[in-house]
Amino acid sequence: MRARRRSWVPPLMLVLLGVSCAHPRPATQAGERPAPGCEPPGTLCWDFEEGRIPAGWTPYRDEFSGTLRVDDTRAYRGRYALHARALAGGTEGSQGGPKKTLRFELPAGFGPVLWGRVYVYTSPARPMSHAGLFNARYPRPGRTGGAMDTLDWYEVATYRQRYMAIWHPPEPPGFPEWVRLSDTPLVLGDWACLEWLFDGANGTQPEAAEPRVWLDGTELQWPETFVFSEPPTQQRPVREKVTDFTVLEAGVFLYQGLPVPTDWWLDDLAVGPRRIGCEPRPRAGGAP
Numbered sequence: 001m002r003a004r005r006r007s008w009v010p011p012l013m014l015v016l017l018g019v020s021c022a023h024p025r026p027a028t029q030a031g032e033r034p035a036p037g038c039e040p041p042g043t044l045c046w047d048f049e050e051g052r053i054p055a056g057w058t059p060y061r062d063e064f065s066g067t068l069r070v071d072d073t074r075a076y077r078g079r080y081a082l083h084a085r086a087l088a089g090g091t092e093g094s095q096g097g098p099k100k101t102l103r104f105e106l107p108a109g110f111g112p113v114l115w116g117r118v119y120v121y122t123s124p125a126r127p128m129s130h131a132g133l134f135n136a137r138y139p140r141p142g143r144t145g146g147a148m149d150t151l152d153w154y155e156v157a158t159y160r161q162r163y164m165a166i167w168h169p170p171e172p173p174g175f176p177e178w179v180r181l182s183d184t185p186l187v188l189g190d191w192a193c194l195e196w197l198f199d200g201a202n203g204t205q206p207e208a209a210e211p212r213v214w215l216d217g218t219e220l221q222w223p224e225t226f227v228f229s230e231p232p233t234q235q236r237p238v239r240e241k242v243t244d245f246t247v248l249e250a251g252v253f254l255y256q257g258l259p260v261p262t263d264w265w266l267d268d269l270a271v272g273p274r275r276i277g278c279e280p281r282p283r284a285g286g287a288p
């Protein structure tokens, strides 16, 4: 089920791509692979090599046990990654769980289409509970800004040990929400490249598109879809169209309890109006 690899890109090309990142940084150190995939115009990318929370990101949610910081315990590339460490708390099957996230205000005029890409490493167990990893929010039609609790949003997550994507109305309560649950187990104990497309323009369609997600370059399928709400409803939410995405949230946010203390690392996070793509995975035994 793991992905086909994209064609190999020469190291010199990766260097050239890396220096055009929206957050340019000095030339990479000897032996360090340069940042791929920051080249489409308008792309914002974060490799966490500052060794601390990057500029512009601020703490958002902090519930139950665990920490969220940039450290050097594991990285997809370079030395540092964003590390959600030892998240735990609450009761599996009951609402309420550990949440450790950051938020970021997008530049004005970002537009209605948001592609994203992040490398994720999860250990030591696949959570059963809803574990959000990333979301992007936008004002409802006719509005131009506003607080988080007024914004519609798209989310990438895992649930019942599989990948999941959701469209939500403003939170709280965040539902009734439209849920797409894949049949692909979340990658455990290895790096996974997740990509997503939140197409809030969706051509001439009356609603914003359903979220789409790729794992290591292969688009996920969604054999299970449903409306979640408390109390339950069968009425599907209207996915309101997007003028501009305005806010990102990244980290890990469990909506039900997590009995096993679990770590996540996120590295090379990027968003933009065009597809960013995944780096070809290093071949076993050394550099590509």
Ligand SMILES: [Ca+2]
Binding pocket: 047, 048, 049, 075, 076, 077, 078, 079, 080, 081, 267, 268
């Ligand atoms: Ca890094």
